[in-house]
Amino acid sequence: MSTNTASATVSQTDPMSTKEKAVVSRKFGPETGGDVVFRSSDNVSFHVHQKHLEVYAEGFPLAKHTTPSQNEIIPLSEKSSTLEHLFQFMLPQRPPELDGLDFEQLMALANASEKYVVYSAQSTCALYMRDFLTSHPEQILKYAATYHHNSVIYTLAPQLVMKPLTELANLLPHDVFVPWSIYRSNFHGLLSALGDACAISSTHPQQHKFQEVRWLRKIQQVKDEIKKDPTKLSQFRTLIYQADLAGEKVCECHCCNPFKEWVTKVCGDIGKMEDIKIIARKYLAEKYARG
Incomplete structure (x- = not known):
C-alpha cells in the first residue's frame, strides 16, 4: 500500500488483516519506544510516547486514562501526512518547519492541532496561515473565528472589510x-x-x-x-x-x-x-x- 513519500516502512508483525500489511511511520516506529500506537486514516501506524502526549497535548484519546499496550491500536481520522507533522510538535525538540505545506495540508494540520489541543502546533499553524491570506481569505477567516485566533482575524479585516x-x-x-x-x-x-x-x-x-x-x-x-x-x-x-x-x-x-x-x-x-x-x-x- 502506498503512503506519502518515503516516510513509512512495512511491518510484518502488526495485528492487521492478513490481506493487508501494516505501514509504520519511519519517524515514529516501534524502535522509538513509543508506548501508544495510533493508526491514521490511510493505515499508517505511529508509536508515540504517552508521556509526550500528556505534556504537549490534551485531546488525544487514551492519553491519560489508560495504560495502552503495543497490541492496542487507536484509530484516528487524520491522514498520515498530517499526523507525521503533528506528532513532531510533541517531541522535546525544535518544532518542524511548515514552509513546504500547501494550504490544504496546512489547514488539515491546523484543524488537527485544535482537535487534539496541541498548543505549539496551534500557534505555529496560525502563524503560517498568514502566507495564504491573499489566496484563501474566506477559509482562513472561518478557521480563525472558529478557534479564536483573533490576531489572524484582525489581519484579514482590511481585505474583507x-x-x-x-x-x-x-x-x-x-x-x-x-x-x-x-x-x-x-x-x-x-x-x-x-x-x-x-x-x-x-x-x-x-x-x-x-x-x-x-x-x-x-x-x-x-x-x-x-x-x-x-x-x-x-x-x-x-x-x-x-x-x-x-x-x-x-x-x-x-x-x-x-x-x-x-x-x-x-x-x-x-x-x-x-x-x-x-x-x-x-x-x-x-x-x-x-x-
Missing part, C-alpha cells in the same frame, strides 16, 4: 465583531467621502473644463478599484496620479489645485483611520472598565 455584517454576525466572536463593525463603519465613511469630489471645481477656462471631467472620472475609477480590493485604500494618492490604460493622467497644473488639495485631505483622513487592533484594544479596555 466590504463583507456584509450579516455574514459575520454568527461567525465572529462578539468581542471581535464589535471592533470589526466600527472599523468597517470608518472605512465606509472614507469611501463615501470620495463622492464629495463632485462638488469641486477647477479654475480652468471653459475650453479646458474637460480636465475636471477627467479628474472626476479618475476618482470614480479609483473608488471602484478600492471597492474591489479594499487593501488599496492606502494607495489612494498613487492610484489617483498614475496613468490609466490609455496613458492619460489627471491634470496637476495650478488650475487643478482644488482637486489636489482635496486628495491631500483624503490622504490625511486615511492616515488617521484607526487600525482594527487599536479599535479592539480600546473596546476591550472600556468593556472591562465598566465591569
